[in-house]
Amino acid sequence: MIDYLNPADLGDFSPQGLSSGTATDVFVYAAGLAIDPETMARRPEAESIADETRICLENVARILADAGLTLRDVVKTTCYLQDEAYRFEFxxxxxxxxxxxxxxxxxxxxxxxxxxxxxxxxxxxxxPDAG
Incomplete structure (x- = not known):
């Protein structure tokens, strides 16, 4: 069983061929971006790297919530930064x-x-209840 997780409050990215998250019976995969689905540009409230990081993780948490999970259930993240200078604030x-x-x-x-x-x-x- 695969469920595609696209919380309406995060925006509809299906026209761009994207899904915010995917859930299986064991794993849930979520992508966090501070992107406006209308403009496909960074959201205005993502002024600092800290703001953008917080928004990304809030989006991940929102997607996980649709699957009944929280950030505490995350076992692995892959993080992408545009510039190494952002690392400490990130x-x-x-x-x-x-x-x-x-x-x-x-x-x-x-x-x-x-x-x-x-x-x-x-x-x-x-x-947590998997296998």
Whole structure:
């Protein structure tokens, strides 16, 4: 069974061929972006790297909520930054979202990201009642 998770309050990205998340009986995959689906540009409230990181993780949390999960169920994130100079502000905001830990495994890459985005976060969560 595969469920596609597209919370209406995050916007409809289907015209761009995107799904915000996918849930199986074991794993839930979620992508967090601070992107406006109308303009396909960074949302105005994502002024700082910390703001953008917070919005990305709030979106991930919102997608996970549709599957009955929280950030505490995340076991792995892949994070993309547009510039290495963002790493300290990003890390402070990232750790703030997960609290005192434990923290999921994380890979962070510096590379070009679509539109004028500076941060993108992908998360993998595991259903606690799986297997």
């Amino acid at each position: 890390l402070d905001a990232y750790k703030g979202a997960f609290g005192e830990g434990p923290y999921p495994a994380r890979s962070t890459f510096v590379l070009g990201i679509a539109s004028n985005l500076r941060v993108q976060i992908e998360a993998v969560a595991v259903r």
